[in-house]
Amino acid sequence: MSMGSEFTHLDATGAARMVDVSQKNVTTRSAVATGFVRLSEACVKALRAGDVPKGDALAVARIAGIMAAKRTPDLVPLCHPIALHGVEVTLDVRDDGVAIAATVRTADRTGVEMEALTSVTVAALSLIDMVKAIDPAAVITDVRVEEKTGGKTGRWHR
Template structure:
């Protein structure tokens, strides 16, 4: 009989620990995360026209997202350092702002959800840094995992209701 959920990142004394994943099978794993940066109409227009004063905001954000995925274990204390085999960051300018998507891939013993979330978040922050002079009210919203594959649980996909 279970007395409640097992917290794998806590030891017997309740101290935080990094989980030992050495017994897990290596498998191809992916994670896709998304987020949105709400922007003013003037900022969206500047992005579409390539008239952001600091330069190519979307390119800077894309590279920042890729770099962030690779640095996730340096930022999130209990993440395992794993080899990433692919990071794809896309930014789509929409009427209300910019949609950010990151897909991260590896062949390892643990998943890449945190890498995908970190990628989206840092890409969004880099975008805000690039446009803050023209849009100090920019907001990052809705950062979340949309899908993950691989490992013991296989495919997981967010349902349509979020």
């Protein structure tokens, strides 16, 4: 078996390539990714009270996550540029930090797992940027795909 047939993103010589998806069927596809930003008690208190000096940290993170999903092919070298039909980003303030979830949807030839992961990660980075004066020790953790639907493999759930 040649290297090109073992690894879909490598050609027969081993060079990186973007996979040709033009012959794949267009299907409705979605992906859900989650992550967590671990924060200090003081930072959680400031988020809940709306007392973050830079402003509405949760709103900024939500918008950043949506924008990031749309820019994923610019950041991940072999990711296909596809039309996104929906991006939802939720942030849930908990006692030890903020849980972030992104749901991304399309009707296209390839999935949106990378867009969902990028969305969560950039939302987390933006949140840290907004609260770093309060909590310089904030940590992003547990970024992962929870579920995907569509395509020939159908539904996958963690």
